[in-house]
Amino acid sequence: MVSSVTMRMSNQGAAEAASQGGSAADQGVGDAFSGVRPDKGVAVKASVENFSFYYGDFKALKSISMPVHEKRVTALIGPSGCGKSTLLRTFNRMHDLYPGNRYEGTIRLHPDNTNLLDPAVDPIEVRMRIGMVFQKPNPFPKSIYENVAYGLRIRGERNRSVIDDRVKEALRGAALWSEVEHRLHDPATALSGGQQQRLCIARCLATEPEVLLFDEPTSALDPIATASIEELVHELRDKVTILIVTHNMQQAARVSDYTAYMYLGELMEFGETNQIFVNPKRKETEDYITGRFG
Amino acid sequence: MKSEDIPSIRKIIRRNKRLELFFAVAGFLALLVGVLTFVALFAQMAWSGWERITPDFFTNFPSRRAGQAGILSAWVGSLLVMLVTALSAVPLGVAAGIYLEEYAPKNLFTDIIEINVTNLAGVPSIVYGLLALGVFVYTFGFGQSILSAGLTLGLLILPVVIVATREAIRSIPLHIREAAYGLGATRWQVTRDHIVPYSLPGILTGVIIGMSRAIGETAPIITIGALTFIAFLPESPIGPEFPWVNFEWLKSGFTVMPIQMFNWTSRPEEAFQQNAAAAGFILVLMTLAMNAVSIWIRYHVRKDIKW
Numbered sequence: 001m002v003s004s005v006t007m008r009m010s011n012q013g014a015a016e017a018a019s020q021g022g023s024a025a026d027q028g029v030g031d032a033f034s035g036v037r038p039d040k041g042v043a044v045k046a047s048v049e050n051f052s053f054y055y056g057d058f059k060a061l062k063s064i065s066m067p068v069h070e071k072r073v074t075a076l077i078g079p080s081g082c083g084k085s086t087l088l089r090t091f092n093r094m095h096d097l098y099p100g101n102r103y104e105g106t107i108r109l110h111p112d113n114t115n116l117l118d119p120a121v122d123p124i125e126v127r128m129r130i131g132m133v134f135q136k137p138n139p140f141p142k143s144i145y146e147n148v149a150y151g152l153r154i155r156g157e158r159n160r161s162v163i164d165d166r167v168k169e170a171l172r173g174a175a176l177w178s179e180v181e182h183r184l185h186d187p188a189t190a191l192s193g194g195q196q197q198r199l200c201i202a203r204c205l206a207t208e209p210e211v212l213l214f215d216e217p218t219s220a221l222d223p224i225a226t227a228s229i230e231e232l233v234h235e236l237r238d239k240v241t242i243l244i245v246t247h248n249m250q251q252a253a254r255v256s257d258y259t260a261y262m263y264l265g266e267l268m269e270f271g272e273t274n275q276i277f278v279n280p281k282r283k284e285t286e287d288y289i290t291g292r293f294g
Numbered sequence: 295m296k297s298e299d300i301p302s303i304r305k306i307i308r309r310n311k312r313l314e315l316f317f318a319v320a321g322f323l324a325l326l327v328g329v330l331t332f333v334a335l336f337a338q339m340a341w342s343g344w345e346r347i348t349p350d351f352f353t354n355f356p357s358r359r360a361g362q363a364g365i366l367s368a369w370v371g372s373l374l375v376m377l378v379t380a381l382s383a384v385p386l387g388v389a390a391g392i393y394l395e396e397y398a399p400k401n402l403f404t405d406i407i408e409i410n411v412t413n414l415a416g417v418p419s420i421v422y423g424l425l426a427l428g429v430f431v432y433t434f435g436f437g438q439s440i441l442s443a444g445l446t447l448g449l450l451i452l453p454v455v456i457v458a459t460r461e462a463i464r465s466i467p468l469h470i471r472e473a474a475y476g477l478g479a480t481r482w483q484v485t486r487d488h489i490v491p492y493s494l495p496g497i498l499t500g501v502i503i504g505m506s507r508a509i510g511e512t513a514p515i516i517t518i519g520a521l522t523f524i525a526f527l528p529e530s531p532i533g534p535e536f537p538w539v540n541f542e543w544l545k546s547g548f549t550v551m552p553i554q555m556f557n558w559t560s561r562p563e564e565a566f567q568q569n570a571a572a573a574g575f576i577l578v579l580m581t582l583a584m585n586a587v588s589i590w591i592r593y594h595v596r597k598d599i600k601w
Binding site for chain 1: 472473492598599601
């Protein structure tokens, strides 16, 4: 298991963190954290290898290498400006929309080994495989139904009953169906913030992505809505690989199986969540986790 | 704060509020100058033209006898010219605006185009008239027709439509675009399904502002040779047999409302002045009606578009 985690780590800290991640899990501290499951035999869904990112001349990410495990939740944590959102947005090539961004390295998606960052790979293909939920709920100013159906429509699905079924299934998957089943054709913007965010999750689920990215999905929500989103992330991890950026450490501890701690564009430590939180290998990680800084 | 300071603080507040009152009064007076001038002009036109506004006024051709003269050829002409203007300026302007905002790379070349588009809005309308006389009337051989006039005014309002389109597109938040791109939409799908529908109210406002300007334009229309006295109607755009449309009207000679007004004001007889006032009153009403339609549509489209 460890060998699959360590692949070609260039950053010494990350390599150390990853290679020791497994041993921490073996210590059996998992009971304290609801989010931890045994990871024996878990496949790697994506692997980041020597990834660097530049905004113009500014090097925002420095040679990041880390795995993303299949059907597990991986949290990216770190203080503001550490590059966690930048890394997340690379997974569906959002950076390609804006000029002046440049990146090096690879992000391999398994099992087909496609390099997501290869210029020959169309960013649209990447986005069709990898869904994203944003910081601020961003439903389209269309009906609830049309929001969820949109991903299917751009994939050329024309069959009404197929779309109906998939919309229903996606809304169920996002724990929203019972709240909206009688008003599918009302405007999505009439929903509450938490409902809007679950709608955005349903919008992604409808197209059955292989990986789901969450960019601080609860930072604009109240505590109750936040709890419902976290619960949802929990349920979804059986179906889809999840990568979540959060600057709420408790949230990372609650929902994730793996955690990557980033600081100033570097991956400081990567490992199983319980290991990172209970037994961090690096002083910097411990300082951040315990709130001594950040 | 010490309690003995309170009187002095109150004094300062009183002084600050006097300044505030001064601006409120000055601003209100400034507003009145604009509004009252328009109301006075409009009321005076309505007053002097009132008795001429009868059903006959709309159904009569111009005549040498002021009492029998009407604006039939003028309002039909204005309507048809506006139709050509809208049909030419809206697709061109909207497409150009979308291209500049969504597709064009940001470089020196597109910067120059942008500056030029903005400057075009300030070019005097007579210049467009001269250009159109050379290009549409002679080079393309469209003649002194409704087609030439409509295209000229279309050209005139093109920059307004382009600028309005770009402004409307820019007001769509980034996170809405990212949501669509994030699902794997192509640029065209994002444009067709999101950019265009969400910017429609803003685009519409720009189009109506442009059209309101165009309907009152006289100089470029005279330059390309509109007739000032015309006693026939263009052929109907709706034909008697399949395919039920007829394009003969595009080649027809024509006059428009402001030219009809101009013609009447240049007559010495008092009765023709009355006709001019009545026609002016109708022209203002036409403009206000266009604005009302745009406000109505905007309200009904915009109420469904929130972020």
